[in-house]
Amino acid sequence: MQNTMKQNGIENSGLLQGKDFLQLADYTPEEILSLLETAQELKAMQKAGKPHSFLSGKVLGMIFEKSSTRTRVSFEVGMLQLGGHAIFLSSKDIQLGRGESISDTAKVLSRYVDGIMIRTFSHESVEELAAHATVPVINGLTDLQHPTQVMADLLTILEQKGKLSGLKLCYLGDGNNNMAHSLIEGAAKTGMHIAIASPAGYLPNEEIVAKAEIDAEITCGSITICHDPKEAVSGADVVVTDVWASMGQEREQQKRMEDLKAYQVNEALCENAKDDFIFLHCLPAHRGEEVTAEIIDGPHSVVFDEAENRLHAQKAILKILLEKKY
Numbered sequence: 001m002q003n004t005m006k007q008n009g010i011e012n013s014g015l016l017q018g019k020d021f022l023q024l025a026d027y028t029p030e031e032i033l034s035l036l037e038t039a040q041e042l043k044a045m046q047k048a049g050k051p052h053s054f055l056s057g058k059v060l061g062m063i064f065e066k067s068s069t070r071t072r073v074s075f076e077v078g079m080l081q082l083g084g085h086a087i088f089l090s091s092k093d094i095q096l097g098r099g100e101s102i103s104d105t106a107k108v109l110s111r112y113v114d115g116i117m118i119r120t121f122s123h124e125s126v127e128e129l130a131a132h133a134t135v136p137v138i139n140g141l142t143d144l145q146h147p148t149q150v151m152a153d154l155l156t157i158l159e160q161k162g163k164l165s166g167l168k169l170c171y172l173g174d175g176n177n178n179m180a181h182s183l184i185e186g187a188a189k190t191g192m193h194i195a196i197a198s199p200a201g202y203l204p205n206e207e208i209v210a211k212a213e214i215d216a217e218i219t220c221g222s223i224t225i226c227h228d229p230k231e232a233v234s235g236a237d238v239v240v241t242d243v244w245a246s247m248g249q250e251r252e253q254q255k256r257m258e259d260l261k262a263y264q265v266n267e268a269l270c271e272n273a274k275d276d277f278i279f280l281h282c283l284p285a286h287r288g289e290e291v292t293a294e295i296i297d298g299p300h301s302v303v304f305d306e307a308e309n310r311l312h313a314q315k316a317i318l319k320i321l322l323e324k325k326y
């Protein structure tokens, strides 16, 4: 790789510096694997108590138009551990919430901060922000995508299984939400076989699937979309689900509970997975709805390792995108 630089033992090619992180589809399989490698190295450094202030003096602005526990705290702590600082910008408190344009917000924030993380509703808003910002923009969740969560999921699977390529990942429930879409992209980029089981009306975005099919062909992965939860979970190494009503869909909660009830991850269904399957959920979870307590609090669940890995995966993204080369 050209322009390769070593600092404190961590290689950074510099090729991704300044790039946005809006969806995994924008990254090559090699770039995703390299981000995961950096995440593992940063995690090891943090566990060993080694200083790793790669972003000394850097500031991340974090715009939130939706609630968050993990994303907010892990980005804030991550910046601090990297020697930088994060500013929490609730859309209720900044002028964006009173109608200031996304483009003006992007241009103004770019004069102060070194990167912008945003959690919002419309994916187009994040794309617009990125188009006008002169600093990297990181997608901290939209209605369409949740790519930083899936980086943490990939890191967790890699730690637990020692590989990604060739594994079967099954996702049950709302196939048309942010997690399903980012998982499809992440699995396709890393050569996993992803099987999604959802009822009619909850199938993934066709454009995202079509694009991911091209990646899956290159990485020897595959994408299967079906209606039968048993078929999808059969032989799975990794079982994943997410809430049935995402943020912004609260009014559809009752209908969704009815439509998706056959897709609950429970012990009977997981009998069809591999004996050593692992269970992932991005959290927050609704026990008794999309997953039973026996599964999420049981021996196959790695949901708290997954939550911790938000920190390590995002630190890798921040380091690679925001670190300046001299």
Ligand code: CP
Pocket: 067, 068, 069, 070, 071, 072, 141, 149, 282, 283, 284
């Ligand atoms: N998984 C996740 O994004 O959690 P928060 O909504 O708490 O940030």
Ligand code: NVA
Pocket: 146, 177, 178, 179, 242, 243, 245, 246, 247, 282, 283, 284
């Ligand atoms: N699909 C969920 C993910 C929460 C982290 C939502 O958008 O609410």
